[in-house]
Amino acid sequence: MIRLDNVSKQNGRQILFIEASAALQKGEKIGLVGPNGAGKSTLFRMITGQDQPDEGLILVDRGVTIGFFSQDVGEMSGRSAVSEVMDGAGPVSEIAAELQQLEAALSDPDQADRMEEILERFGEVQGRFEELGGYALDSKAREVLAGLSFSQEMMDGDVGKLSGGWKMRVALARILLMRPDVMLLDEPSNHLDLESLIWLEQFLKDYDGALLMTSHDREFMNRIINKVIEIDGGSLTTYSGDYEFYEQQRAMNEQQQQAQFERQQAMLAKEIKFIERFKARASHAAQVQSRVKKLEKIDRVEPPKRRQTVSFDFLPAPRSGDDVVNLRNVHKRYGDRVIYDGLNLLVRRRERCCVLGVNGAGKSTLLKLVAGSTQPDGGSVTLGGSVKMGYFAQHAMELLDGEHTIFEALEHAFPKAGQGSLRALAGCFGFSGDEVEKRCRVLSGGEKARLVMAMMLYDPPNFLVLDEPTNHLDMATKEMLIAALSQYEGTMLFVSHDRHFLAALSNRVLELTPEGIHQYDGGYTEYVARSGHEAPGLRS
Known part of the structure; x- marks a missing residue:
């Protein structure tokens, strides 16, 4: 369906592809992998014609429809999420828009003299809308949005009022509803909660078109793909089979x-x-x-390319008391919405508690209460003796001084540390050589997350409170973090939608439900085995 034939491409001084060839056939589900900056997004842009190869050809079979989802979703406002999603379905959305205009015209007294003409046109347009399955399309659009965790209210509300992460879900829903012959998905698993992620996984498994996607979620990738194309050092190498x-x-x-x-x-x-x-x-x-x-x-054999792997060894954290944090009869509400009504929870030393719950169950609120960044309306939150806490939240990345370089940010955080040890720390978290001179304002989401993590773990706390620490991190950095946290001897309370991360690090599960907290001894893997589902919102 799509063929790359001896493609070469250079961006400035960086060579991305040298006479690279690969193919995407009908029914194939391919994972596109490679280090950051290897050219994955450029490859997508070349297939969609947004970018051209310097040499070689990109051949797309005649009549093949392509749907492309990228992280750059553009501007959305003035329409409902459902209308925005239906817009991706092509002509039927234009007819739906005209139908809406005609409905408004029918009830407009200023157009009374044109009523016969409007009625006639309304009949024609309505017939065409039915012919194209327009009424079924509205319910299909709602089904896709529900799968991505939208409430009815959000579906019908102005899409412009949604956050960036929710707009990305709308953009993804457009492609899914379109059901093109080929889907190109660049990081579709970002910004999704666990329930949406598992729903999307099933949708893509059942999708009968061809798929080419990138994802930093190992488990998600592994369950969907049947082939891998690796970009490395300018060439494309194809492997049959899943990610493992x-x-x-x-x-x-x-x-x-x-x-x-x-x-x-x-x-x-x-x-x-x-x-x-x-x-x-x-x-x-x-x-x-x-x-x-x-x-x-003699043809010289090259040594294998060594991927730069980062590793991080924790300094031993000081020992805390046995009771790390105690929540007693905690009440918390936002406006009319009750989040907690008499919550009791005790976290003990060396427990690694992962917090699960559907959207709005109060996962981040629990972490904020424990970290002291929000106060309970009633009840108490008490930290135990000798507890030194490190709190990683998405907003922590916004607190970085944009004018600081990476190295200056580390120096500012640790004024007494030697230059050598700070450079070693930066290297562990993937900032080598001149990269430490980058200013914080130009860093990507993943780079900011790595920098904040480095600052938190250099002088390790004995209680880590982590809210989605794996968002924006690539697979190599996630593996480094898992390896480092596996050796960590302190206590952890964390939220993540990455099942590999959850399974590797948790030894206790706290499931937030409307009836209170269901607690499971044993980690995420035991939780799945005992509950029969991978996320609380997937109960049958």
């Missing part, structure tokens, strides 16, 4: 390439030693010449 198979295959290929490289290096060293030893002897001149020619003809 790709990782195993890639590691095996690297080992084989390393072994070949080492064998060839040993052989070359032997030949060079012979040439050096006998080049001055006339009796060996023919042999030396023959070996020199042989060496010139």
Whole structure:
């Protein structure tokens, strides 16, 4: 359906693709992977014609429809979320808009003299709307939006009043309703809660078109795709199988390439030693010449490209008391909405509590109450003895001074630390060399999250309160964070929609429900086994 034929592309001085080829066939669901900046978004733009290759061809079969979802959703306002979503369905949305105008005209006394003409046109347009399945489309649009956790009120309200994250869901819903022959999805799992994520996963599994997507959510990717295209060092390499198979295959290929490289290096060293030893002897001149020619003809095996992997070792956190935080008879409401009505909860030392609950259940509110950034309306929140808390929230990234460089931000946070240890810290969190001179205002969401995390973990607290710490993080950084937090000896209370992260780090589950907190001993994996569902909103 789509073919990339010997494509080369350069952005400024950065070479993204060198004679790269790949194909997307009917029914294939492909994960596009590669390090940040490798060219994944550029590849999407070239397929959709927003960007052109410098050399080579991108061939799309005649008549193939393509739906492209990217993080850049553009401006939306003045219409309901349902209308915005239906707009992606093509001609039927234009007819729906005309139908609305005609309905308004029918009840407009100023147009009474045109009533017969309007009625006639209304009949024609209504017939065409029915023919195209317009009435069914409205209910389908609502079904998709409900799957992405929209309430009826949000569906019918002005889309302009929604936050950026919810607008992204509207943009995603447009593509899903469109059901094109090919979907290109650039990070569709960002900004989704766990219930929406699992709903989308099922939708994409059932979708019978071709799919090319990127995602930093390993579990999500693994359950949907049946093929991987990897971008690295300018080339595209295709692997059949899911994400897990790709990782195993890639590691095996690297080992084989390393072994070949080492064998060839040993052989070359032997030949060079012979040439050096006998080049001055006339009796060996023919042999030396023959070996020199042989060496010139040999195809050199390159060593495998080493991905820059970051690792972070915690300094030991000071020990806290056994009771870390105690919430007693806590009441909290926002306006008429009751969030907590007599909540009791005790978190003990070394517990790693993940907090689950549907949208609006009060997950972030619980973390804010514990962190002291919001106060209860009634009851008490008490921290235990010797508790030193670190709180990671999405707003923490907005508090960075935009004019500071990364290094200045770290220096400001730790004025007594040596330059060497701060550079090492920056390196652990993926800021190497000159990158530490970047100003905070130009950092991406993922870079800001890494910087805030670095500042929080350098002098480690013994109680970590983390609200969606994996948002914006790529897979490599997530793996580093999981590895680091696995060794962490303090207490954790966290919210995340990343199932891999939840399963790897939790040893207790707090499920927020209208009836109160359901507590499960054992981590997220045990919770899934015992409850029979992966998220509270998915109860059958």
